[in-house]
Amino acid sequence: MSSDDDAPPLKRSSSPLFEPSADIAAGDSGAKRLKLTDDDDDNASVDLEQQDVASIPQHISISKEDSLHTRDPYPTPEYRDHINRSATHAELEAATSPLPTDLVFDKRRPRLAAYHPFIEIVEAEVPKACIGFLRLYKLRKQEGYINDTMEIVYEKIVESCIPKQRYPKTKPVVFIGVMGAGKSQLVSALLGIPDIAVTSDSERGTNIVHEFVGLKKDQETRFLVEALYYPVDKIEKRIMTLCRAVFDYFEAEKQQETDPDSVDEADIDELNDRFLDATNVLHTILCDPEDDDFATKDALGEWLKHQWANSTLVETVDKLMGLTSAYMDGRGVENEIEMVGASSVAQLKDIYEGLSRPPKSLNGRHPWPLIRSLQVHLDNDFLNQGVTVTDTPGLDDTNQTVVDATKNYIHRAGTVLIVAPNSRCAQSSDIRDHLRLANSAGKMRNTQLVLTKIDVQGGATNNVNLPAASRDAIRKTEEAIRQIQQRKETLVEEKNRIYALDNIDAKQKDKLRTIDQELEAIPGDLEQETNILYQHQVLGRNANTREDMRGKLREITRSKNAADLKTHFTCSTDYEKLQHGTPVGGVPPKFDLGGTGLPEIIELLYRVPAEERIDTLTNIVQRKLPRSFENIISITSKTSFERHHEMRNAIKSTLENQCDAVYEMLKDQLNGSFPENIGKRIDEHQDSTWPNAVQPIVKKWEALPGGTFQAYCRRHGHWKPGRNQPETHWNQEIQSVFAVELQKGFDGFVDDIKTFQQNLQVNIIDMIFMPLRETLNDKAFHSASNSAGFLKAVDDRKDDLLWALNKAFEMLQTAVHQVRSDAITDHDDDSYVGSAMSRTYDYCATLSAKDFPKKSKQQSGNRAAKVKTRNGKSVSGPHAERMKRIRALVADPGPDNIFCAVGSAVSNSCKDIIPEWLKKVEARLKQTVESIMKEFNNRYRVPEANGGEKEGAIEAELREEAHKALEYFYGRGKMMLDEAKKWEQEGQDA
Template sequence: MHTTGEKIADLNTPDRMLAAGAPHRSCHQRALNFTGQISITFQKVFQRNQYTDCHVEALVQHVNGILDARPSNEVRFAFIGHMGCGKSSLINAILGIFDIARKDGSTGLSCTWMIQEFRRSLPNQTAPFRAEILFYDEIELEKLFATMVSELLRAIASDNNRDAEQQEDDEVEKVAKRGTAHIKTFRALFHHKPEFETDHTTKSFVSQAESDQGRDIVSMMVMWTGELIRQAKTEFQSTTQSELLQQMRNYTHGPVDCEDDEHVFWPLIKKATFGLTGCPVLEDGVILVDMPGSHDSNSIQALTSRRALRECNYYVPTAAIIRALSDDTLNDCLEEGFRRKKVFVVLTKIDDIDTSLSGKQAELTARLADLREQRLCAKREGRTQEKAAIVEQEEELEEELRLVRADESPSTAIMERNSKVANNMIDDYKRRTGDQRPLDVFPVCSKMSEQYQRGLAARLDLTDEQTGISAVLDHLIKTTLEGRFNDVNYLYQDQLPLVLNRIELWCDKRHFARKDVLERTVEGPAARYTDHIETFLNEAHKRVQKLLDSMKSNEHAWTKRATKLCDTWESKYTTPQYASLAKSYGVKKKIKLITETNCNKDLAQILQRSITADIDHLIGFADKHKVHMFALLKEPLARMEADLRNHEELALLLPQSLLRQFGLHKKALAVPLDKCFAVLREDLRNIGRDLTTTTGDSIIVHCMRPVYVEVMNIKGRGSGTLRPEKMRERVDRLWSDVRDQAKKRYAKAFKKCSRDLLDIAENILKDIQDSFDGFCQEKKFEEPGEIELRRELTLALIKARNIHDGPFREIVEDYSLNMVPDRVKKEEH
């Protein structure tokens, strides 16, 4: 058991951070340096020599591509969660720079609607802290205001008339909340306009809109906004973070009441980028992206967030531990992250736990108090022997109380809850996604850590390790190093050898008028690529049809079970409740008289029990066929090389550089093929999950949506009876629609994979054709510049190969050895 009040060290010190990744960082930087040396060696040759033609221009592009292909120094982590879930405090603790991720001092909630990005120094940065602001453009502002005006008009109309059915609709409350929020936003932004002087005048002004979109009012707002933006700054710098944030006070979530000569800009800002110096985790290439609160943004801001998420390498869903298992945003992010990105979870506020005395502690404390009173009484009356006996009893009770406190200490309770919630989340993630890789979950108490380091808390119940911040930091570093290693390895083994061979082949260029013979020789093997891919696609369609046939054979039983479900829904809910359920597309949270239900989930479970094994078999087919396709795609290359080496006319005339390219292409084939089948596997898993769950792009939800719309269109007398009848009728025809959707999605996934395979083959064939074009001289006499360029490139090639086969190889070997002790998994590139 850790000692209560043990000091928490600064988690982001340069010594600690630099030591954590020093060997990897050194290897990575040296690898970049050697790559740059190889590229610059060739670039200098091309700059000195003025000769050029189409083949030389292609070589220049390949050389410039070496620098473009160098592994990125940056890995982006998107922190996603509800407003107030603790993202900002977490980022502050990771950075070790308090308050740089803004929080509202009164509520602790995030102060921005915008995306905040924290990275190492920005270009032109001349102070330790710099921020750059990006505003929405005019088109985005028009859409933003149109959405806000439309939602405010809905809220005003909803306040004026609500029928009985609306009273039970939880959407009405959401509309009202959004309307109130928009009034505050408009008043903050246009506080200097009389139309927005009060809430009442704001409502009156917006109510004058000529349509539900309020285009006339929106145009006026966009014009006013343009005037504001022209007055705004977009760059800020300071020597301290507090001064920087003071400069930006009106650019973040500022107050509604402003001085007459002040303006606020936060509703207009898309993103704020912070450049920070002296922060080792950022210097290591980590970029922390603080996304807006998931329930605190409108559709335009949500679209901006989705675009920003696509640029990130990792999703980091964040939630308070007390609501983690039921947090809809966290669960959605886990599924989305599983589909598209890498993902790990941070659970915040782990120190938010009941620390009141347990019953046992309270009892022992009361008994101790009684004994102390008895001891004092015995002392006053001179009863020495009785006093000594009481002292012994006190000592026994104090020892018992100490042991109980140790067992029931806040730190013990915190760690037990951490373990329980994390394990439940890992199990839930496996159930939701089918991913057998364990989910990384990090419980943290960043706020406690921050307050102690600030000197605002005298003692803590958790140690450095138990706060969880160090574990998150280590994970950020580890994943950054992991990606870098994979990139460096791919660059060394595959990309650079191909570029060097292209240059060597051009240097071997000669007057060779037999290009047509070369092309005819490889023509036959090249045609086999299309045949192999077509065979794979036909086999895939057979496997999909087997799954569809299995679904069709079960449809009769599924229809019976679905009919029983419809009867259950009809008997379970009253007429208004049934209508409210259909209106919300079959899903209602627990509100008022309606218990939580999910009609779609009931239907999806019917499928889940029957076809899970068939879905797994289809995924297994893709896994097995990847190895088979690798052999099939290498076969034409091996055939081409063998045919050229054994050709009676050409064998003695062809240089090794032309023949060597076939082996290099076979070796480099593994990475794009792995990526292609990794995408296919994820697509198949997603389709399987969409078939058997109601999350993501669920097929059940997609097919049931028009059913609910048709049911809701039944109005008037008798609708309470007709709606359930229509529901039963349409659900009876559901399964054929589900099967059709599954067929389309599986066909699309395999067609996409076959296109990707064809692109791989076409790129290889194009590269081979380019090599023939570059090798075969079309003119009898070479220009002096061409001869000189070839001579200089040959010398540069010798230097480049010496670097690649000498120090670069040593660096990659050292890099590999440094990765093994840390057990860093080498993922597919």
């Protein structure tokens, strides 16, 4: 029995060498992510142990008559050679069964293998192919048959025999962007229901994320809304954050009264904004007209001020949590869920108003701050495939609570679609900010850009600047328009000529009628060609924009290895007109269906679950279950041959020695690359070069007013003076000093990793499996029965190992990219600069005048030292101390500066990653050795002294059932999967 029989023929969705990602949402049902280790399926098995023998078929929804063993699937040459089972011509003829031809294709779905009708057939037939063996083994086990090795294989078959239960849960597709970008209108158009998403025009549409998902089991209404509340501990944490913002404002007010120079006015303004946001949210949750303390926002503010002066923060939070819990109980929230049904969009809007979008005239409580997301269940084909489409509030919302909820949700997403108006993309910094947000959430590989409102002209189109293909299409269309206009002129002239005649005969009257018909059709033809011309111009402009945006990911990540940014262009209004008709008095659509861009987005949504689903099914049908049944055959029909122990030891010795040699070579290469590419650069520059380069930046900071300087410290280096002024961040300015140098180092390191990956593939073949083949070139071994099957199994293990190590290298590059981001891209508190600066920021932010009491003349010798700012003015007290601390950390040469701290963080992170990664590689190599040795032990045994015993009747019938199952997996099942993939490939090639 193989320990790595989970390996797919092509690829899978998770790493074989690493644990599942931490951002996999808790409570994922269905299948776990597949790994190459044996511990991945422990909790997802079909619970046959709880069923008696008679109930097994019903448990997986088939009857005895449904068994595929009577269907005689076609045994391919691969099956016959692999299993080495003899069959007469008559048996082969009987085993031939043509594939179904009366197929119905769902025209809504793209041409992807996962949506071929054969896939549903395979999903239904796989359990039928397994049931004969499962039923028989269960029966024999109850009769007393015991075989520990076969029990393990049996459990693996049970775990995989219902493919739909093994499919990984699809992570959400989240649409993010600023208010008014067109997110909600786009979502409504994609779902085919106008206004199902809450739209807005540059103002808040909704306060929480809306998840649109497929129908819920036994759903009775057209729409079913589930408000998913935060867990109690998260609600308590949120209320704690809000109360802390209130208390911080009161503290700053007090400090301003006692030491006005120590507080910046803009800082007070921001703290006041946070105070107002916090009191607004708290009042939304707690408003109670019958309680004087919570009847109005002003009353709540006074109550909070009293709490600040007389109680602790924890005591205040405890009081508010009690009121909040009572409010949720009163709403009927059970297990953190509140459910409401709706039969129309109008009713749905009322539900939104009550749960996620409070009216401006709200006078009372509202639960939205307590709700993490709103799930709307509806009947939609791609949603029913498992896709979740998520509409989010604008990331430029003035309420930070709303923005933070959206940012947190991005970590749960699988695909991030950044939505922005096409007319503003060239000047907008929002796209860059949102790309950085996706990168910091680890979603850069699955982030795409969607530019909306392509029908809004951003200035006159100059055809000269368009791509050659667009210019050619425009020229041809303009020529067609000219010909239509010329034809119109010709027809009018001919019509006038006929009317000028003194006598118009019947033939000329017929001609006039023909001319009138042609003239009547010309406006429509002209409008059609004009729309085509417009579409060509827009598509050409889009092509230029796509080219401009192509390198944005490399710009954001500062990595030459980042992929191109994929950009889509959409017009939701024309799409809805084409789908539902143009409103009376409305402007007809100018784009055709493809020109609106939405079919492309819909295909993207269908693709989200399709790839993982087809990979999982392929893994089950073409690897996992066949390998399990092959193991059953091996276990029940071991081959006897001389020199068994000698051959076994030779195989094991060859594998272990060669795997060790390959591993040591990889370890030496990898351990040498980091210091050569990155470590050397850090050592050369961190002590003096970078501290010298940062001097002008620090001097610029020192010219700031004392209150502003402190405000930067309080915000950990971040400052945004005004809405129309550029955002600045000290951490980012520090990064700019060393970013270029480290970027070169990381690029070189990643290039080396790619080279090591190629070398390892060659070494695995040349240094491990070729020597193993030479060891197996033994006459005694080749004369043994079933040697061809063992050699094929060895080749399978080689393919599994190569695939697993390729995935491991992807994970290594991802880990290195995260180090790169923490070092030179991200600048929040979790980045290396932010982490190293955090303690100093906090210390400087808390300094006040009371820490520097005025000295008497007798104490003048002990006065705090004065510091000169850039403009020559001397300052002392807390501001001088802040400047001194920041300068010492950032600009002073030596081992304690910020650059040494960042260098150490980079070095330590990579030194942690590389050994841990190498351990996983070493373990995977050892797993391959163990797998091959288990395969050998399952297939061969030492000859018995009496010439061997006859196999038992039980093993014989189990082996026969395994053969029958394999006929399906190597025959009909494989053929249908291959045909579905071929159908997809033909569609791509067309």
